[in-house]
Amino acid sequence: MNAPxxxxxxxxxxxxxxxxxxxxxxxxxxxxxxxxxxxxxxxVSFGFPGVVLTDIRMPDTDxxxxxxxxxxxxxxxxxxxxxxxxxxxxAVRAMREGAHDFIEKPFSAxxxxxxxxxxxxxxxxxxxxxxxxxxxxxxxxxxxRLIGRSNAMIDLRRRVRTxxxxxxxxxxxxETGSGKEVVARALHDLSPRARRPFVVIDCAAIPGQLxxxxxxxxEQGAFPGAIRARTGKFGHARGGxxxxxxxxxxxxxxxxxxxxVIENRAVSPLxxxxxHQLDVRIMATSRVPLERxxxxxxxxxxxxxxxxxxxxxxxxxxDRREDVALLFLKLLAEAGARHRLETAPGVPPATLAALTARxxxxxxxxxxxxxxxxxxxxxxxxxxxADTAPGRLAERVAAFERREIEGALSAHGGRLRPxxxxxxxxxKTLYEKMQKLxxxxxxFADDPEP
Numbered sequence: 462m463n464a465p466x467x468x469x470x471x472x473x474x475x476x477x478x479x480x481x482x483x484x485x486x487x488x489x490x491x492x493x494x495x496x497x498x499x500x501x502x503x504x505v506s507f508g509f510p511g512v513v514l515t516d517i518r519m520p521d522t523d524x525x526x527x528x529x530x531x532x533x534x535x536x537x538x539x540x541x542x543x544x545x546x547x548x549x550x551x552a553v554r555a556m557r558e559g560a561h562d563f564i565e566k567p568f569s570a571x572x573x574x575x576x577x578x579x580x581x582x583x584x585x586x587x588x589x590x591x592x593x594x595x596x597x598x599x600x601x602x603x604x605x606r607l608i609g610r611s612n613a614m615i616d617l618r619r620r621v622r623t624x625x626x627x628x629x630x631x632x633x634x635x636e637t638g639s640g641k642e643v644v645a646r647a648l649h650d651l652s653p654r655a656r657r658p659f660v661v662i663d664c665a666a667i668p669g670q671l672x673x674x675x676x677x678x679x680e681q682g683a684f685p686g687a688i689r690a691r692t693g694k695f696g697h698a699r700g701g702x703x704x705x706x707x708x709x710x711x712x713x714x715x716x717x718x719x720x721x722v723i724e725n726r727a728v729s730p731l732x733x734x735x736x737h738q739l740d741v742r743i744m745a746t747s748r749v750p751l752e753r754x755x756x757x758x759x760x761x762x763x764x765x766x767x768x769x770x771x772x773x774x775x776x777x778x779x780d781r782r783e784d785v786a787l788l789f790l791k792l793l794a795e796a797g798a799r800h801r802l803e804t805a806p807g808v809p810p811a812t813l814a815a816l817t818a819r820x821x822x823x824x825x826x827x828x829x830x831x832x833x834x835x836x837x838x839x840x841x842x843x844x845x846x847a848d849t850a851p852g853r854l855a856e857r858v859a860a861f862e863r864r865e866i867e868g869a870l871s872a873h874g875g876r877l878r879p880x881x882x883x884x885x886x887x888x889k890t891l892y893e894k895m896q897k898l899x900x901x902x903x904x905f906a907d908d909p910e911p
Contacts, residue, residue, distance in 0.1 A: 466490045466581040467511030471498055471527065472543065473519045477566075481514075481543075484570035490577060498522035500697070503658040506650045507535045507602055510588060512580045514573075517542045517551060517563075525555055532559055534646070536798070537587045539580035543568075557801065606647055607640070608791050609784035610904045613776040617644070624771055625651025630723070630743045632708075632768045634750065635775030638826030641746040642706065644775055649702040654742055657701030660694050665710035672715055677722070679731035695728050698741050708745040708768065709754050716761045723767045743768070778821040778828065783904045786813040786871030788825065792832035800836055810883065812841065814868030818860070863898050866891070867905070875905035 468485055470492050472478040482492045491511075495501050499522060501513065513531055517524035528540040539561035544551065555563065561580050564572060591602055603618050624631060625648045633641045642661065649659045667675050678693030695703060705711070711719065722728050726739045745768050754760035778785055790808065797805030821827050831841055865884065873879040881891040895902065 466577060468492050468577055469495065469501055469504060469511065469513045469515075471495045471501055471513070471515035471519070471524070473497060473516065477516075481573065484573060485577065487570070488574040490574065498524075498527040500658075501527060502530050502534065503660050503697070503701070504656075505531050505534050505538060506646065506655055506659065507606065508588065508650050508655055509535065509538055510584065510656075512561075512577055512584060513538060513540045514577065515540065515542060517544045517555070525551075525558070528555065528558070528560060537584070539584050541576060541580055603647055603651075606643055608788050609781055610787065611776075611781035611784045613781045614784060617773065617775065620773060621647050622651065624648060624773070626653070628652070628654075628742055630768060630770045631745075632751070632770075632772045633744060633746045633775060634772060635746075635748065636777045636822075636824055637748050638824035639775045639777050640825050641748075641775050642704065644773060645702075645704045645744045645746065648744065649742075652702070652742065654701050658698045659702050659704065660698040661704045661706055662694050663706045665707045672712060673718070674731055676715075676719070677728045677730055680733045690730070693728065693730065695722065695739055695741060696730075696737065700740050702742045702744060705743070705745040707748065709747050709749050709751060709760060713759065713761070716764050720761060720764045720767060723764075778824050782817050783867060785817045785821070785828070786868055787905070789813065789816055789828055789832055790871070792825075792829045793836055796829075796833045796836035800833075802836060805836055806838070808835070808872070810865070810868040810872045812868075813871050814864035816841065817867055817871075818864045859898065862894060863900065866894060866898065866900055870900070870902060870905035875902045877902065 466489070468490055470478060470482055470485070472481065473496055475496065478494055478496070482494050485492045493504065498515065498519060501515075505513070513527075515524040515527055524540075524542050528542070531538050531540055536559060540559070542555055542560050542563040544563050544565050561583070562576055564576055603621060607614060607618050607621065609615075621644060631645070631648060633644050635641045646659060649655060662676065664672075674691065674693065676693050676695055678691050678696050681688065681690045705719075722739070723743055726741070727736045728739055729736050751760055751765050751769075755762045755765055778788075790813075793805045793808065816828075816831070823830075835841060866880070869880040869883050873883070877888065877891060881888050884891070886894075894900075
C-alpha cells in the first residue's frame with residue numbers, strides 16, 4: 462500500500478491557497494500550507510517523499526527562485542508551478558530549467574489532483590530506484606552527497622551512517638567550504654526527524670541585538686518595534702533539527718542562555734515567563750577548533766561540552782587530494798545541468814592532474830566555482846605550469862608523475878589499460894611506478910566501497 466501523497470503548497474493569496482488545499486485534502490492528499498517561500502526548504506530533504514506546488518509570482522521570493530533552492534537540495538523533487546494567463550511563457554522557460562509541470566489558473570480540482578498524483582508517482586519511483594541501486598551495491602545517496610574514495614571520506618560516510626539515525630547532538634568541524642552543512646543535512650535525512658524541519662541559523666549573519674529574538678522568539682511589546690509575537694527558530698524547528706552554523710561567532714553573552722536551552726530542551730521567548738518544551742536535535746558547525754576558543758576566553762567551556770556529544774571532522778581537500786579529480790568531474794556535470802548545457806565539456810587528464818596538484822584553500826566551494834567557470838568555457842583560473850613547484854628535481858619529477866598517473870586513473874575510472882596506453886607506458890612500467898609512488902587504483906575505480 463502506497464504512503465499518502467504529500468504536498469507543500471506555497472501561495473501568498475490566502476483564498477486561493479485555502480481552496481486549493483481543501484480540494485487536495487478532499488482527494489486524500491496531505492497538504493502543508495505556506496504563505497511565502499522563505500521556510501519551505503526547511504521541510505525539503507534528499508529523501509523528501511512529496512511534491513512542491515507553488516505560485517510562480519510572489520513577493521520577496523518567487524516560484525522560480527524557490528524551485529532553484531529546492532533543486533540544490535535534490536534535483537528530482539517535483540516542483541509544479543501555478544501560473545496566471547500572462548505567465549505561460551515564463552512557465553515554459555521554467556520547464557526547461559527543471560520544473561516538473563505547470564498549471565494555468567483558474568484550474569479545476571480534478572486537474573490539480575491528477576497533476577499532483579502523477580508527480581507523486583514520479584517521486585515515489587525516484588526514491589524506490591535509489592533504494593534498489595543501493596541494495597544492488599551501487600552508489601547510495603550518501604555517496605553522491607559526500608563524494609570521494611579517499612580513506613578520510615570513506616570513514617566520514619561510515620560515521621554519518623552510524624550517527625545519523627541516533628538523536629545525539631553533533632559538532633561538525635572543518636575548514637571553510639569543506640561541506641559541513643552537507644554533512645549536517647545528511648545526518649538529518651538519515652534520522653527519524655527527516656520529515657520535520659531542518660532549520661539553519663547562521664550565527665555570523667544575524668546582528669547581535671536581534672540574535673536572542675531570532676533564536677528564542679519574542680512576545681508582543683517585548684522591545685520597541687515588536688508589534689506582534691514571533692516564534693523563534695528553535696520553536697519553528699520543533700520535531701526536527703537545528704543547525705547552529707559557525708557557532709564560534711555567537712556573542713558570548715548569548716552562549717550562557719543557549720547552554721541552558723540545550724541542557725533543558727526548553728525556551729522562554731523574550732518578554733515572557735512561560736517555558737516552552739523543545740523536541741529538537743541540535744547540531745553545530747565550526748571552522749575553528751572550539752577548544753582553542755575556550756582557552757582564549759571567547760567560548761564557554763560548558764557550551765562546548767554540551768555540543769560535542771559527537772564530533773565529526775570534515776577533511777579539507779588538502780588531506781584527500783585523490784578525491785579532487787573525481788569531485789571536479791561531478792561538480793562539472795552539475796554545472797552543465799545548471800547552465801543548461803547539452804553536454805559538459807571534456808577534461809583532459811593533464812588538466813585533472815593539475816587540479817589535483819593545486820592548493821584549494823576554499824575547499825569544495827572553491828572547486829565548485831572552478832567547475833562553473835570551466836563549464837562556461839572560461840578555463841581554470843590561475844592555470845600555470847604545475848612543474849614550477851620548488852624542491853629537488855627528483856621530488857618534482859615524482860610529483861609530476863603522480864599527478865599524471867592519478868589524473869589518468871581518474872579520467873578512466875581506475876582501468877589500467879587505457880591509462881598506460883594514454884601515457885605511452887608498458888603495463889609493467891605503470892605497475893612499478895604506481896607501486897613506487899604508493900598509488901592505489903582502487904581509489905579511482907568506478908565501483909564504490911562495500
